[in-house]
Amino acid sequence: MADRPILLSAPMVRALLAGTxxxxxxxxxxQPIGDVIQYGWSRDDGAHWTDQSFASYRLxxxxGDRLWVRETWQGLSFGDYLPTNSSQCEVRYAATDPCADLDAEARGYPWRPSIFMPRWASRLTLTVTDVRIERLQDISEADARAEGINGIWDGTPFSPDPTATNKFTVNIGVGNLNAPTAAGVYRMLWEWINGEGSWExxxxxxxYTFTVHAGNIDQIARAA
Incomplete structure (x- = not known):
């Protein structure tokens, strides 16, 4: 078992907190190369997956691993609320701060990128229960919902355009459908994050499938 950090965006953090x-x-x-990978993958031991070309991937x-979530944050000193690097401080999280959408001057403090979140500031811990390798477009409707997608496109939080309509055209392998499926929303989220053409x-x-624990990874370990 290993403890590792994982970066997640504000919408995904909110989905974790909501239990979705x-x-x-x-x-x-x-990425695997060659035609033989079409035959699929096999798990050859507890830490490797092997494709039919016998290329082995140690993930x-x-x-069994635990992941501590890194998210956009800021540490504030007690009393005067000046930004600080100390673990003895109040931590604000952009995903749930009611002032998150204000500019830094109005809010009174800037945000720190998730990559710079230290372990002590993390508030969410994920325990990995299953790992599998697959093609991106193989995601099922149930898996898309497990990704935190509710299947309804309302323009937020997955779109940079707040005026987006609640109907959109998606291609999920059976032609163009004007329907807000969870898989369709996930496709739009993927392309928003990874760029145009990344789904195709x-x-x-x-x-990765996991269970969510609300709490710092070290606090959870001490409590256990």
């Missing part, structure tokens, strides 16, 4: 996100997908690196994250590229991804 139990999966995440990350691009497999390096960085495996079942259909890369191999690692799908």
């Amino acid at each position: 996100k139990t999966q995440t997908r990350r691009i497999l690196k390096p 960085r994250i495996w079942a 590229a259909n890369p191999w991804v690692v799908a």
Whole structure:
């Protein structure tokens, strides 16, 4: 078992807190090459997956590992609320701060990127229960919902355009459908994050399933 950080955006953090996100997908690196990979994958031991070309992938994250969530944040000193690096401070999280959408001057403090969140400031811990390798477009409707998608496109929080309509055209392998499916919304989210054409590229991804624990990873360990 290993403890590792994982970066998640504000919408995904809110989905974790709401109890609607139990999966995440990350691009497999390096991507397999050659025609033989069409025959699929086999798990050859507790830490490797092997494709039919006998290329073995030792995944960085495996079942049983714990992930502490890194999100956009700021540490504020007690009393005067000046930004600080100290663990003895109040931590604000952009995903749930009511002042998050104000500019830094109006809010009184800037945000720090998630990549700079230290372990002590994390408030969410994920325990990985399953790991599998698949094509991105193989995601099912149930898996899309497990990604935190509710299947309704309202323009937020997955669109940079707050005026987006609640109907949109998606292509989920059976033609163009004007329907707000969870898989369709996930496709739009993926392309928003990874860029135009990233869905059509259909890369191999690692799908992680996990349970969510509200609390710092070290506090949870001490309580246990």
